[in-house]
Each structure stands twice: as C-alpha cells, then as structure tokens.
Amino acid sequence: MAVYTQVSAEAAERLLALYDVGRLVSLKGIAEGVENSNYLLETDRARFILTLYESRVDPADLPYFHNLLAHLHNAGCPVPRFIDDRQGNWLQDLLGKKACLIEFLPGISVSEPTPIQAAAVGKSMAQMHKAVAGFSEAKPNPLGQESWKPLFERCDRAAAESLLPGLADDIARECDWLEANWPSELPKHAVHTDLFPDNVLFRGDAVGGLIDFYFACTDFRAFDLAVTHAAWSFSNDGKSYLADIGRALLQGYGEVIQLSDAEKQAFALLARGASSRFLLTRLYDWINTPAGALVTRKDPLAFHRRLEFYRSADVVALFGVEQ
Amino acid sequence: MAVYTQVSAEAAERLLALYDVGRLVSLKGIAEGVENSNYLLETDRARFILTLYESRVDPADLPYFHNLLAHLHNAGCPVPRFIDDRQGNWLQDLLGKKACLIEFLPGISVSEPTPIQAAAVGKSMAQMHKAVAGFSEAKPNPLGQESWKPLFERCDRAAAESLLPGLADDIARECDWLEANWPSELPKHAVHTDLFPDNVLFRGDAVGGLIDFYFACTDFRAFDLAVTHAAWSFSNDGKSYLADIGRALLQGYGEVIQLSDAEKQAFALLARGASSRFLLTRLYDWINTPAGALVTRKDPLAFHRRLEFYRSADVVALFGVEQ
Known part of the structure; x- marks a missing residue:
C-alpha cells in the first residue's frame, strides 16, 4: 500500500x-x-x-x-x-x-458489499472459471495446502501464543488435519486465490473489473470460491458471518457453474484451508514486520475466527435452501 | 507521501x-x-x-x-x-x-527542469504575485525568519553535529546573522513559499497548475522567489548550482515583475534565509522522525550546501547580464 x-x-x-x-x-x-x-x-x-x-x-x-x-x-x-x-x-x-x-479499468472497490454485489462477484468468478478452459499453463500454488505447515514452522510459537493463548497448538492441529483430509480429485485449473473486495471493481452493481492476479496459480476451483467466501462474507474482524452475503455469493456462482457433490461436501474443509492460509500469512507478517513499517499489519485473528466458523458450519446452510 | x-x-x-x-x-x-x-x-x-x-x-x-x-x-x-x-x-x-x-488539474511534475520550464515557472510565479493584488487577508508565515532560531533550539545539537561536524555552530551563527540583517521594508503580500518542482504541473513546457498552497502566507514576494530559486536551481543534493536554470527562472519572473534594486540587493540574503528554512525543518524532521516511519526523511545537508552557495554568490551573476 x-x-x-x-x-x-x-x-x-x-x-x-x-x-x-x-x-x-x-x-x-x-x-x-x-x-x-x-x-x-x-x-x-x-x-x-x-x-x-x-x-x-x-x-x-x-x-x-x-x-x-x-x-x-x-x-x-x-x-x-x-x-x-x-x-x-x-x-x-x-x-x-x-x-x-x-x-486501467475504472470502477470502485466496495467495503460493505450488498447481496446483489456478492451475487455479481460469485457469477463473475464462475465466468472466469469457465473462461480458463483451454488455458494450459500450470503453476503450483506457492501458498497452497502443502505450504501451510512449513510456513507455520517459520513462525515464532511464543509470539503466536501472545496473540491468543492456545493459538499455536490450534494451528498445528489444524495443519495436521488439513493435510490428512485435503482432497486430491476435485476440478482444478488456473484460479485467482485472492479475490478480496479490494480486487473487484464495480460499476454500480455490475462487476467492471477483476484485478491483482499476482497470486494466480493452479488449484481447485472450489478452493478459489472458498477464499472468496471467506473474504467477502464476514465482518472485517471475522466476528460476524454475513449469511445473506455468503449465500448470494455461492448462488451467483451456481448460476454459471454447478459444483459437484464432492465439491460441496468439501466446501467447509476448503474454507478452513482458505482461512488457515490467510491466518498463517498474516501471522507470519505480524511477527516479522517491525512496528511502524510501511506495510500495515493485518490482524491474523480475523481469520482464526473465520476458521472457527467453518469448523462448525453446516454446509447445506452455507449454500442456502435453493441448492 | x-x-x-x-x-x-x-x-x-x-x-x-x-x-x-x-x-x-x-x-x-x-x-x-x-x-x-x-x-x-x-x-x-x-x-x-x-x-x-x-x-x-x-x-x-x-x-x-x-x-x-x-x-x-x-x-x-x-x-x-x-x-x-x-x-x-x-x-x-x-x-x-x-x-x-x-x-483536479492534469499535468506532470518534472524532476529535471529545462531552462524553458524554469523560465515558465518564474513567469507563472510573477503572474501569481500580480494576481494577489486586492487579496487583503493576512496570515503570518509560521516558518518565517522569526521562527528559525526557536526551531533550531528545539533540535538536538549533538544530532546536528553527528550529521556534519560544526553544523550546529554554523546554523546558530546564521540564525543570528539573518535576524540582524533581515529586511523589513520589501514588498510583501500573499505568497506560496513552497513552490518546489513537485508543486508545479506542466503540460509540455507550459505551466498548467500551481498546487499545494498549504504553506501560503504573507511574506516578501522576493522571499517566495528566493525559495523557488533554491528549490529549482540545484542538483537534488545541493552540490551543483545549475546556473542556466537559476538565470532562466529569474528572467522569467522579470518579464512580468521588475524587482526593485532593494529586492535584488537583498536576494542572496533572502535565499540564505530560504535555504536555512528548509535546512532547519529537514534537520528537525531528520532528528525527530524514527527510521522506517511512513515519511521519507529528506537530507538536511542538501540545503546546507545551498546556504553555502548563497553566502558567496554574486547577485549580479545570479540575475545574469541582461538585468
């Protein structure tokens, strides 16, 4: 910034x-x-x-x-x-x-998306996932599931504990669990993996631009959707799940791409992974960025709260009754 | 920034x-x-x-x-x-x-002005000085001559010495000399006092915008010109006086406003004051800004070198043969 x-x-x-x-x-x-x-x-x-x-x-x-x-x-x-x-x-x-x-693409990034805007983002992401058909280049995700445990090992556990007692053990257990349960057979292609509200430009309620592809890589399409769900459907601090936003996002996506049953079943797991990815990179930056540096440190716990939400989430409720 | x-x-x-x-x-x-x-x-x-x-x-x-x-x-x-x-x-x-x-004014700020651009800036400043006729509001210059000694007293002398041995004594003497010799009767009105290249927007070689008036105040018009001369007519580090730029700037100004003999005689003194003002504010910021802060610290010595130049400058040579 x-x-x-x-x-x-x-x-x-x-x-x-x-x-x-x-x-x-x-x-x-x-x-x-x-x-x-x-x-x-x-x-x-x-x-x-x-x-x-x-x-x-x-x-x-x-x-x-x-x-x-x-x-x-x-x-x-x-x-x-x-x-x-x-x-x-x-x-x-x-x-x-x-x-x-x-x-240059005009458009504004919203901070408090409406359900209509969330649906538009879901739809736009699905259109992007359709559009990558025929794009044959592969690039491993440097921040994919296999990176999380090594990244955590580079974080100072005492610093994590000082943020929240029990956090270090909790992350270690989560990394183990994700490693044991991470799927291998879901549809996979070039994805964005960082589609936060900052990276979507609206003109009114229409998506006018998807930007900042510097985390793009080959990974599960449903993981990309899970990142977006975690990024858009919560209050900034992660304390409140915004059910109408989350549902609109998934329904917008579903208008273009019907996720398979396996993808839906894995969705809460993938969202736990997405939350862990941002929890871990934020934790690493939190510990290793000097106070007063040019970069604003972002609160790791905002994604720990999302992780806790997805651990107990009812997948059917996430997608809403229509699906 | x-x-x-x-x-x-x-x-x-x-x-x-x-x-x-x-x-x-x-x-x-x-x-x-x-x-x-x-x-x-x-x-x-x-x-x-x-x-x-x-x-x-x-x-x-x-x-x-x-x-x-x-x-x-x-x-x-x-x-x-x-x-x-x-x-x-x-x-x-x-x-x-x-x-x-x-x-919003379009235009670009140049880093390496040409003599043609410097002449355009001088002329534009003079047009601004003409245009303030009839503007009756007064505002003392919070960074004018009277402020320099108190500002220096708030700077740590040892820190100044660590930048350049002898700097603290040199500044103290300069503040005394400026106080003793500062004029009182020169033409005075609303002026910019910060017209660095950053604050001029060019469209080609024409001045399309003068911006950032947040140091504007009532002071000598020739002091405003001296600030601009010190800001534009040197290499960034203050080591090289760019005679063609300085002369073009003063000649551009002279096309619109003929300075009085008293103003010309005082010009090197006013430019010593202008150099001291930026030397002192940069020194204060240098000493009091923690390393790694959002604000980039600017080198105070770049203006100490300008000060040394103006101490030995031949005023006639500054203005060039034509005047």
Whole structure:
C-alpha cells in the first residue's frame, strides 16, 4: 500500500516513448497493491497502470500472469491487459525493476458489499472459471495446502501464543488435519486465490473489473470460491458471518457453474484451508514486520475466527435452501 | 507521501451525495502531499482530488487557503479550486478529519527542469504575485525568519553535529546573522513559499497548475522567489548550482515583475534565509522522525550546501547580464 520506487515524469516519458499510446499528461503514485509500486499514468489518449515489481513478485512468474490475463481478456472477462510496446514487448526494465504498462479499468472497490454485489462477484468468478478452459499453463500454488505447515514452522510459537493463548497448538492441529483430509480429485485449473473486495471493481452493481492476479496459480476451483467466501462474507474482524452475503455469493456462482457433490461436501474443509492460509500469512507478517513499517499489519485473528466458523458450519446452510 | 486515513468507496459516495458533481466511478489513494491523505476521485462527470487534512494543517487556516485560491482562480491563475457542495459548503467532516473536494488539474511534475520550464515557472510565479493584488487577508508565515532560531533550539545539537561536524555552530551563527540583517521594508503580500518542482504541473513546457498552497502566507514576494530559486536551481543534493536554470527562472519572473534594486540587493540574503528554512525543518524532521516511519526523511545537508552557495554568490551573476 505504498510507492516503493519513485518514478520521475522524465523516466515515465522515456518508457512511454517505446509505446504507441500517446504522450504523458499525468502521473500519480497510487497506494494500491500489496508489494508493488503502482502509478496511475495518463496520456493524451488513455489511462494506464504502471506497475514496478518489488521483492514479492518473482519476475519468472510474470509470463504466466501475462498469458493468463491475455487468455481471460480474449474470453471476454473484465481483466486488465498488459500493453505491448511497438516491438511487441510487454515487460520492461525500469529503475532496476521489472515493470509493465497495464490497462486501467475504472470502477470502485466496495467495503460493505450488498447481496446483489456478492451475487455479481460469485457469477463473475464462475465466468472466469469457465473462461480458463483451454488455458494450459500450470503453476503450483506457492501458498497452497502443502505450504501451510512449513510456513507455520517459520513462525515464532511464543509470539503466536501472545496473540491468543492456545493459538499455536490450534494451528498445528489444524495443519495436521488439513493435510490428512485435503482432497486430491476435485476440478482444478488456473484460479485467482485472492479475490478480496479490494480486487473487484464495480460499476454500480455490475462487476467492471477483476484485478491483482499476482497470486494466480493452479488449484481447485472450489478452493478459489472458498477464499472468496471467506473474504467477502464476514465482518472485517471475522466476528460476524454475513449469511445473506455468503449465500448470494455461492448462488451467483451456481448460476454459471454447478459444483459437484464432492465439491460441496468439501466446501467447509476448503474454507478452513482458505482461512488457515490467510491466518498463517498474516501471522507470519505480524511477527516479522517491525512496528511502524510501511506495510500495515493485518490482524491474523480475523481469520482464526473465520476458521472457527467453518469448523462448525453446516454446509447445506452455507449454500442456502435453493441448492 | 502516504494515505493516512482510509476512505471507503461507500464513505466517498456518501460525501459525493452532498455535491452536484456526478456519481463515483473510481477512487484511488495517491502518494502525494506532505501530511495529508489524498485521493484521486473520479465521477461520471469530472475528476477531483479529495483531501483529508491530517495533523500538520491547522483547520483554522483552511479558510485562508480557500479564499486565496478562489481569488487566484478568479484572476486567471492555474490553481485548483475548492468545490462547493449544494449548500455552498466547501469544508466537510469525513472520518473525524476536515476534508475538501478540490479541482483536479492534469499535468506532470518534472524532476529535471529545462531552462524553458524554469523560465515558465518564474513567469507563472510573477503572474501569481500580480494576481494577489486586492487579496487583503493576512496570515503570518509560521516558518518565517522569526521562527528559525526557536526551531533550531528545539533540535538536538549533538544530532546536528553527528550529521556534519560544526553544523550546529554554523546554523546558530546564521540564525543570528539573518535576524540582524533581515529586511523589513520589501514588498510583501500573499505568497506560496513552497513552490518546489513537485508543486508545479506542466503540460509540455507550459505551466498548467500551481498546487499545494498549504504553506501560503504573507511574506516578501522576493522571499517566495528566493525559495523557488533554491528549490529549482540545484542538483537534488545541493552540490551543483545549475546556473542556466537559476538565470532562466529569474528572467522569467522579470518579464512580468521588475524587482526593485532593494529586492535584488537583498536576494542572496533572502535565499540564505530560504535555504536555512528548509535546512532547519529537514534537520528537525531528520532528528525527530524514527527510521522506517511512513515519511521519507529528506537530507538536511542538501540545503546546507545551498546556504553555502548563497553566502558567496554574486547577485549580479545570479540575475545574469541582461538585468
């Protein structure tokens, strides 16, 4: 949520000279994205996002993200495209970083989604899951189930205990349980795995943009849906489950893709996994981010509460009576 | 250079409902402004800057800034206007902060100005100085000459010495000298006092916007010009004086306003004052900002080097042969 690399107007103009997109009119660093530097760059012809990739994105993964977004765009999904320069290059070197010029999509991210918006997000995610048919590139999920136990082992247990007594043992047991019960045969393809409200742009109640694909990878489609369910259907602190939002999201998805019985049966388990993934990355960051750093630390317990919810959730009730 | 207060799309929509400016289409936090939170807010009709005033701007000063910008705008200067809501209010309460919706001006801030751009800035500043005729509100400069000695007394001398041996004594002597020699009779009116390259928006080589008036106050017009000279005419680190830039700036100003002989004679002194003002505020921030804080600390010595330049500068050479 910060600009790590300062790009001068002169540097942006030198970059733009490679492209056939018009002349620089405005350049504003924006407080967006997890670990990249982002600029809203306007020319006399269009607006773009200029992204400089900082430490967390591996440049070797960028071709995967590029190809996935090109595939989704061509299939009609509202995702931003990487822009090619005159030579056909979409990847540049700028100030010692890899950088891309990306289509700007207007739209606003809601903080308190309505059921109508949640249904639209569910539907849009399902359309994206349909649209990846034919996209053949594979990329393991670096934050998938197999990563959770090793990630927890890199967290200081005493620090976890100081957040909540019993938390360390609880996480250790959960990791074991997820490992023992994680499915292997569910439908799997390229998925987003981070579709929080920040990453959906609405125009009114319609989804105008799905953005920030830097956690995209190959994983269960129902896991992607479970991440989205955990991200959208709770109060921020995880204390309240918003049943109307959760149901609308799943019903919106169901209008386009009928989950199999196996996927529905696994849904609470997958949502426990999704909650654990964010609990663990937040816990790791909480412990290892110095107070006062540029990055705002997010409360790990907000996802521990979600985890507790899914442990006792009635799957039929989650999906609502209509399904 | 950060967003301190998070404004949700919903909160922005509630605010916009007070105005007749269209519906929210996009909202991006931007990394701009010294100590305020700024958003680029787009409606279906226009773009705006939404500013929330954080600790450094005293809300009691906002009417002065509002009235000055309205006066300058009406006089044809390229400054952003505060937007009135349907009730005629330009000042709002938002998330516990004072907030304003402000006209968006396109344009880019240059980091390496050309002489043509420097001349345009000088001319634009002079046009602004002409345009304030008839603006009768007064506001003492909180960072004017009288503030420098008290500000230095709040700085830890040992910390100053650790930056550069001898710095503390040098600043103390300079403050005394400036106090003894500071003029009292030069032309004085509302001025900007912070017109760094960041605060000028170019469209090509033309000045399209003068922004960030939150240090505006009543002071000598030649002091305002001296601040701009110190801000524009050096390499960032203050080690190199860029004579062609400095001369172009002063000549651009001189096309609109002929400085009096007294102002020209005082110019090197005023520029020593301008250098001391930024040396002192940067020194104070350097000593009192914890490492790793949100705000990037700026090098105080970059302005100590400017101070040393102006101590030995030949005023005639600064203005060039033509004047």
